[in-house]
Amino acid sequence: MHLHSVTTLNERKSILKETVVTFAQRAKQHDEENSFPMENIEDLKKIGYTSLTVPKAYGGQGLTLSEWLPLQELIAQADGSTALSIGWHIGLVSQLAEHSNWPENILHKLFKEIVEDGVLLNAAASEPETGSPTRGGKPTTRAAREGNSWIITGRKSFTSMAPALDYFIVSATMDDEQVGNFLIHKSLTGVKIKETWNSIAMRGTASHDLYLEQVQVPEDAFLEVIHPGNKRPAGWLLHIPACYLGIAQAAEQFAIDFATSYSPNSLQTAIKELPNVQVKIGENEAALLQARYFLYGVAQKWDQISDDEKKQMQSELGSVKYHVVNAAIEIVDRAMRVVGAQSLFKDNAIQRYYRDVRAGLHNPPMDDRTLIQLATEAFNK
Structure with missing residues (x-):
């Protein structure tokens, strides 16, 4: 069954319970091999999980926070790494649907791709030099204006679900020393994932390092100005x-x-x-x-x-x-x-x-x- 075809929490839980049985069976292998449970993510896509928080106007279900959090808890009972990984995507989409300063055309395109193509996104904000962005450190990743494009260079750590991501929301310090968020597709030249994740916990999140080497993005890849360490409640x-x-x-x-x-x-x-x-x-x-x-x-x-x-x-x-x-x-x-x-x-x-x-x-x-x-x-x- 598909999650978009039901309307109650109990119905969604019933579908999800059947899906996550195999997650629990695979968890031991992924933990021991330090591998990413790509098959789990694909299973979630098949039942429509990854688009549940997309607004109904764009083809999603527009689930509220109290409607999708119990589903996250259910996934975590089977495999914590899968739950934490997909939670970043589901949560960010939820935030964008609820409140966003992003350009409307970018949001429209992204929501459509999530529903129709199953694309996934996550933020890439942490850096080895600055630690957690919640502490207020300024990104060492730089975004330089060049004509109608931006050239972005830097390194991000803790990029959860890296092997499955289609888009990265990258924070970078711009020429005027303000910090901005940029939407970067995995296919762009200079975007590289280095498999650095070797934690003893949450091994299946594949929270590898993202390297951006002179990545050229169009002008409209710029999303918004942000203020590290001073974000609104999320x-x-x-x-x-x-x-x-x-x-x-x-x-x-x-x-x-x-x-x-x-x-x-x-x-x-x-x-x-x-x-x-x-x-x-x-x-x-x-x-x-x-x-x-x-x-x-x-x-x-x-x-x-x-x-x-x-x-x-x-x-x-x-x-x-x-x-x-x-x-x-x-x-x-x-x-x-x-x-x-x-x-x-x-x-x-x-x-x-x-x-x-x-x-x-x-x-x-x-x-x-x-x-x-x-x-x-x-x-x-």
Whole structure:
């Protein structure tokens, strides 16, 4: 079935659940080989997932934040790398549909290509020299005006889903020292992907380095002026905690299945009957409930308020990411304590969940930035 042919969340979940079964089966191989799950992405394209947040006027479904985040969590339960990778695309499209300073003709063309051709995009903003763009560092990537074109040169890191991307949204410092975003197609001369990704976590995201060597782009490839470190609140970034919440749920289910089936000969029953095991599982269930209420409560608020009110939500959005990711790490840890030493065996998926969930600490916004902002606001009340 196709996701565009149904209208409810439960119907979408049902279709997606059937699709992601193979994602879980492939996850171990991609993790061990440090390879990109291209087949997962193609499967998502086939069911119409990659165009769900495109506005209905352009052939998409125009899903709101609270409508597509649960789908991201579901994908993450099967494979965190796939969820985080496609989340960048889905989220950016969601943001462009909701609020964008981009030229209308560029948006129209891009939305049409996403729906009709299945093109994918992601931002390429991080650089080895500047670190996370949320810290406010100015890009060392340069964009020089040359007649009716721009010549762009630089290197970007953490370019998730690099092998599957058709477009890169590249930040670059221009001749007047302002910073701008440019839309660059993968086919242009001088665009190169170097396979540098070798992390112990989220290995399947293929977050390789993007090299731009004197790439010539047309004048209308310039999208907008941006201000690093001073961006408006972005609700779509909640795809990050949704992903790690999904991984935590997968770890919890692994622990439940293990506790239900494992019965050492020192006991007359499975370890699920032990009070200490029940306490850990109970703590995890409580933490999952709390995290979901916070995540989806804020997502629903975002969907219901005005654009001006959204500008005041930076602290809430950051707090969701802080609480959910740290809760997910604790949930995975407790799940591993239920499983015991077998949780460290490479053949058991829970050790991958342990590695993958920690990557959330290094996705934006960073914990210290969120906490300092909350403290500053508290002191200024």
